Amino acid sequence: MSVQPIGIFDSGVGGTSIWKEIHAMLPYENTIYLADSVNAPYGLKSKEQIIELCVKNSELLIQKGCKIVVVACNTATTNAIDFLRKNYKLPFIGIEPAIKPAALNTKTNAIGILATKGTLSSSLFNQTSGQFATDVNVIEQHGDGIVELIESGLLESDAMRDLLNRYMEPMLNAQIDYLVLGCTHYPYLIPLLLDILPPSVKIIDSGEAVARQTKAVLQQHNLLNNKTSNPKLEFFTNGSTRVLQALVGDFSDPKYLSF
Ligand code: DGL
Numbered sequence: 001m002s003v004q005p006i007g008i009f010d011s012g013v014g015g016t017s018i019w020k021e022i023h024a025m026l027p028y029e030n031t032i033y034l035a036d037s038v039n040a041p042y043g044l045k046s047k048e049q050i051i052e053l054c055v056k057n058s059e060l061l062i063q064k065g066c067k068i069v070v071v072a073c074n075t076a077t078t079n080a081i082d083f084l085r086k087n088y089k090l091p092f093i094g095i096e097p098a099i100k101p102a103a104l105n106t107k108t109n110a111i112g113i114l115a116t117k118g119t120l121s122s123s124l125f126n127q128t129s130g131q132f133a134t135d136v137n138v139i140e141q142h143g144d145g146i147v148e149l150i151e152s153g154l155l156e157s158d159a160m161r162d163l164l165n166r167y168m169e170p171m172l173n174a175q176i177d178y179l180v181l182g183c184t185h186y187p188y189l190i191p192l193l194l195d196i197l198p199p200s201v202k203i204i205d206s207g208e209a210v211a212r213q214t215k216a217v218l219q220q221h222n223l224l225n226n227k228t229s230n231p232k233l234e235f236f237t238n239g240s241t242r243v244l245q246a247l248v249g250d251f252s253d254p255k256y257l258s259f
Contacts, residue, residue: 001222001223001224001225001226002067002222002223002224002225003030003225003227004030004065004066004067004223005029005030005031005032005064005065005066005067005232005234006022006026006029006030006031006032006066006067006068006070006214006218007031007032007034007058007061007062007064007066007068007069007070008022008031008032008033008034008069008070008072009033009034009035009036009054009057009058009061009069009070009071009072009073009076010034010035010036010072010073010076010184010185011036011037011039011040011041011042011043011053011073011075011076011147012035012036012037012040012041012147012150012151012185012239013035013037013150013151013185013237013239013243013244013247014072014073014147014150014183014184014185014186014188015033015035015070015072015073015184016033016035016072016235016244016247016248017072017184017185017186017187017188017205017207018070018072018095018184018207018210018211019031019033019072019248020207021207021208021210021211022070022210022211022214023233023251024211025208025211025212025214025215026211026214026215026218026224026225027231028225028227028228028229028231029224029225029231030225030231030232030233031231031232031233031234032061032064032066032234032235032236033234033235033236033248034057034060034061034236034237034257034259035235035236035237035238035239035244035254036053036056036057036238036259037151037237037238037239037240037243037244038238038239039053039238040147040148040151040239041075041116041147041148041151042073042075042076042079042116042118043075043116043117043118043119043142043143043147043183044116044117044118045118047079047080047118047122050075050076050079050080050118051079051080051083053076054071054076054079054080054083054084055080055083055084055087056259057259058084058088058092060259062088062090066090067090067218067223068090068091068092068093068214068217068218068221068223069084069088069090069091069092069093070092070093070095070210070214071084071092071093071094071095072095072184072210073095073183073184074095074096074097074115074116074119074182074183074184074206075115075116075118075119075122075183076094077094077095077096077124078094078096078118078119078122078124078125079118079122079124081094081124082124091217091221093210093213093214093217095184095206095207095210096124096125096128096182096206097113097115097119097125097128097180097181097182097206098180098182098204098205098206098209099111099113099125099128099129099132099133099138099180099182100128100132100133101178101204102133102178102180102204103132103133103136103138104132105178106136106176106177106178107177108175108176108177109135109136109137110136110137110138110139110171110174110175110176110177111133111136111137111138111139111176111177111178111179111180112138112139112141112168112171112174112176112178112179112180112201113138113139113140113141113179113180113182114141114143114167114179114180114181114182114183114186115140115141115142115143115180115181115182115183116142116143116147116182116183117142117144119182119183120140120142120182125182137174139170139171139174139176141167141170141171143163143167143183143186145159145163146160146163146164146183146185146186146189147183147185149163150185150188150243151239151240151243152243153240153242153243153246155188155189156191156192160189160192161192164189164192164193164196165196168193168196168197172197172198176201177200177201177202178201178202178203178204179193179197179201179202179203179204180204180205181203181204181205184205184207186205187205187207188247190203233251233252234252234255235248235251235252235253235254235255236254236255236256236257236259237254237255237256237257238256238257238258238259241254241255241256
C-alpha cells in the first residue's frame with residue numbers, strides 16, 4: 001500500500017481526459033498532473049525532442065514522489081515509452097490509439113483514426129496497425145491545429161468546427177463506422193463530433209482502458225492506496241491556468257509552475 005501520488009503528464013491540458021478516467025476508477029488516490037502546455041504540440045516534434053520533454057516531465061514527477069507515471073499522451077507514448085521504461089525503475093503506463101477494437105468490430109470494413117502526425121508516423125502505431133488492421137480500410141487523418149485551438153481555450157469555436165468538418169469528410173466518404181480518437185485532447189471534441197457524424201459512427205478512445213491498466217499495475221506492485229480519505233489532487237501547468245481551470249476547476253485549482 002502506498003499513499004504516494006500517481007503522476008500524470010501530457011503535452012498540455014488534453015491528458016486531463018485521462019486523469020478524469022483514473023480519478024473515477026481510483027477516487028482515493030493522490031494525483032499530480034503536469035500540463036507541459038508551453039511545449040505543445042508535441043505532435044510536430046522529432047522523436048528525440050519528444051523523448052527529451054518526456055524525461056523532463058518524468059523527472060519532475062519522480063522528484064515530487066510519484067509511485068507511477070502515466071504518460072497521458074499518445075504522441076509521447078508512441079515515441080518515448082520504451083526509453084522511459086528502460087531508464088527508470090518505477091512503472092510507466094502509456095496510451096495508444098484504440099485501433100484494435102475498431103478493426104475487430106467494424107461492419108463497413110472502414111475505420112477512421114484522428115491523431116497527431118507524431119503518433120501516426122511512429123513505429124509503435126504502425127506495428128499495432130499492421131498487426132490488427134491490415135484487412136481494414138484505415139482512413140488516417142492528422143489533427144493539425146486541434147491541439148493548438150484547445151490549448152488556446154478555443155474548444156467550441158467556429159475555427160474548430162471548420163477543422164473537424166474538413167477532417168471528417170474523407171472518413172464519411174469512406175463510410176467509416178468507427179472513429180478512433182488517438183490523442184488525449186480529442187475526447188473533449190466529442191460533443192462537436194456528434195453534431196457532424198451520423199449516429200452509425202461509434203467514437204472510441206483509450207481513456208478507460210488506461211485507467212484499468214493503471215489500477216492493475218498498481219495492484220501488481222502492491223502500490224494501491226487503501227485509505228478512503230479525501231485525496232490531494234494537484235494540477236500544474238507551465239502555460240495558461242485559465243485553460244486548465246476550465247477543464248478541472250471542479251476538482252481543484254490548477255497552479256502555474258515553470259518546468
Ligand atoms: N495529448 C497529446 C496526444 O495524446 C497531444 C499531442 C500533441 O501535443 O501534439 O497525442
